[in-house]
Amino acid sequence: MKYGFDKEKYLSIQSEHIKQRIAAFGDKLYMEFGGKLFDDFHAARVLPGFQPDSKLQMLMQLKDDLEIIIVISAVDIEKNKIRNDLGITYDMDVLRLRDEFLSRSLSVNSVVITHFNGQGSAEAYRKRLENMGIRVYYHYTIEGYPNNVALIDSEEGFGRNDYVETTKSLVVVTAPGPGSGKMAVCLSQLYQENRRGVKAGYAKFETFPVWNLSLSHPVNIAYEAATADLDDVNMIDPFHMDAYGETAVNYNRDVEIFPVMNALFEDIYGQSPYKSPTDMGVNMIGYCICDDEVCREASRQEIIRRYYTSLCKFAEGRCTENEVNKISLLMKRAKITTADRKCTVAAKERTDKSGLAAAAIELEDGTILTGETSPLLGPSSALLLNAIKHLAGIAHNIKLIPQTMIGPIQKTKVTYLHGHNPRLHTDEVLVALSMMSLMDETCQQALAQLPALAGAQVHSTVMLSEVDRKTFNKLGIGLTCDPVKKIKPKM
16 A cells, blocks of 8 residues: 555644644633544545544543543434434434543543424433433524624523533544534533633634645545535635735635634634634644655545445435536546546446446556456456455466355345345355355455455446445445446347
């Protein structure tokens, strides 16, 4: 793997910069933590060398002075909002996050339920958490938020919210996803602390967009592609340009909210400590890119993957055409096409030649392998077997799983489970291969190659089942699919 990001430098300078920001305010810093704390796979893909839990590793260096508040919106509890990448509801993810933090010996202060307006589901959730020994606080809906500054900064606004008692100098405020109310919790706490004579400050930690990379840098374009469903737009921070005469990249929501933030800061402190939304940030990630071209290429590939994801979502009715068109325009900005994804080209060539559904994989060393559908295996299963045989040095013509084993599995799927597709999925292939490995050393050698597939790239000329998609994801393989349900074989 080619690295473009220096993780060790990041852990050092990022934690040091946060310490400096704490010192600038005196007693306490509330830090709004956007994005994912310990499973940031997007950052790991566009910044090779960054680990999905690098941000959590960084916070571990500050753990003696740190406590965490987890925020969830009562609205999200009410509608059972789901975190799409994990397939679990936000209320379940709060507990998952808490368990993960506690397993790292990090202090979790409490859970704050925001946008509370008497919802029964939120009250039931609070009781459930309190029965588990978790402190829970309510922050209420404020009419006219965030523009009604006079009401917000009053006893009927922030003053009405429960005060969260904290003891550490750094309070990280995080949430299962966007729109949870993290910023409002931070500002409410500033109001409450100020009333109690405590000097407390606010800072924002957002990994993307990277403020000291250009608008046209592929890392920043990849962020726009990742948030195409949110209509986020990267832009030059006009407040930063006016204050310092320097170009800095931010995104539309932070730029739009800054005048309101500034007014709130002035009401709370007497004057605002920040001249721009970029000033509020503490992100040092841009300083830790050690090979710019590696990160550029990784980001280009991420944009293409996002494009195919949106195409498949649109085909399934899970997104609008606007999302597809936005990412298509971003590809033009980045000067890339789907032909820049090597496995995509190889898979399409195999399908064009055979008339069958096909898949192709690009291994870490650049090797391209292909596979196609057959009466026994789907294209992804055939490809997976071809890949691990190649890595184990096993001849292509050797059959790892005998047809005598596949036949009974197919009968069970169709006859007893009433399935329509007799072909083995990737998980079924791996289970069969595991059984064979008990008596066949060749199968053992093939199975042992699965970890070597991490980082490989796959393209399928048909949309794969959820089972196959999850298998590739668990193996750390980047997958794209054409938005096609089925390919009719050539006559």
